[in-house]
């Protein structure tokens with residue numbers, strides 16, 4: 001392929017530690033030119049960060065996966081296919097794609113290689129930055145609401161979303177509203193304005209099923225606020241045992257609790273945290289079967305299917321039912337390595353108000 005350089009700008013993680021000690025930005029990283037038969041090469045235009053990216057930095061995640069260094073970080077991506085392996089079926093050179101690289105090549109680079117199964121055609125109405133804001137958090141919420149729960153969230157379901165201002169929560173609100181569910185959510189008062197930007201009428205009471213019901217978690221415990229109100233689902237994007245405990249007050253008999261965080265939301269996965277998560281999972285699964293209320297407990301982790309990204313594109317993004325909310329776009333062409341540090345540090349602060357994007361190239 002002509003036009004593809006031999007070296008590129010890319011972020012590199014040089015070991016385990018703090019962001020400023022182990023992340024560098026280089027101009028001379030080889031472009032990955034060798035493709036297996038099912039891989040594509042993507043010219044990356046934009047990427048986004050997720051908490052999982054910084055949870056991989058300090059090494060305690062090495063219990064699950066050991067990185068080899070230097071390692072290019074980043075998972076969410078939007079870009080253009082510039083080369084295809086001999087047996088690639090779904091893409092051609094020039095296709096605009098989005099997806100999540102999982103544990104493969106990182107997306108904080110000008111070029112990255114991925115198996116075609118990790119990518120899908122990008123929603124036509126989204127810019128590259130908007131498309132990069134979608135994959136991990138939106139697909140996680142999509143799977144949680146529509147494929148992991150039985151019955152799934154649908155018309156008339158009553159759902160409480162813990163953490164409506166998290167990126168995953170912002171998508172969950174829109175997906176649940178799109179199918180006609182009644183939605184309540186916890187968030188801090190400073191984020192009421194952010195949630196109003198989604199365009200639904202909002203209220204601090206849940207007297208009208210059509211309104212998005214906002215609960216300031218700094219002032220109110222949702223368990224007390226909604227006690228006995230027979231919710232079908234509590235979807236937890238925040239974590240901590242208190243979400244499960246409060247959910248017991250509001251779920252109907254056979255209601256379902258689904259979390260994407262579990263009890264340990266701030267730290268990386270330590271051995272102690274992993275043991276404690278597994279034991280609380282077993283404990284809650286036991287009580288969901290043998291307790292009198294039969295509240296189901298599900299720990300959900302993204303399973304990544306390109307069919308989900310296709311469905312999100314056609315049923316939710318291209319018809320405007322769901323839109324990405326972006327906090328900040330960082331650009332390393334202007335601010336160099338400081339933009340990378342700022343990207344990670346804002347995500348680590350836990351204060352993002354929407355997705356944090358790394359812009360890597362302009363759209364032609």
Ligand SMILES: NC(=O)c1ccc[n+]([C@@H]2O[C@H](COP(=O)([O-])OP(=O)(O)OC[C@H]3O[C@@H](n4cnc5c(N)ncnc54)[C@H](OP(=O)(O)O)[C@@H]3O)[C@@H](O)[C@H]2O)c1
Nearest residue numbers: 051140163165166167168188238260300301302350351352
């Ligand atoms: N299992 C999976 O496959 C999976 C996939 C995606 C994400 N996750 C996990 O899901 C969590 C959320 O990720 P994200 O990227 O969506 O988060 P995020 O966008 O970084 O979340 C930031 C937001 O959380 C709000 N927040 C903080 N504490 C809160 C609380 N106690 N109650 C309600 N809101 C609170 C913050 O606002 P205020 O501080 O003002 O409230 C801020 O707006 C992370 O732990 C992530 O690792 C898991």
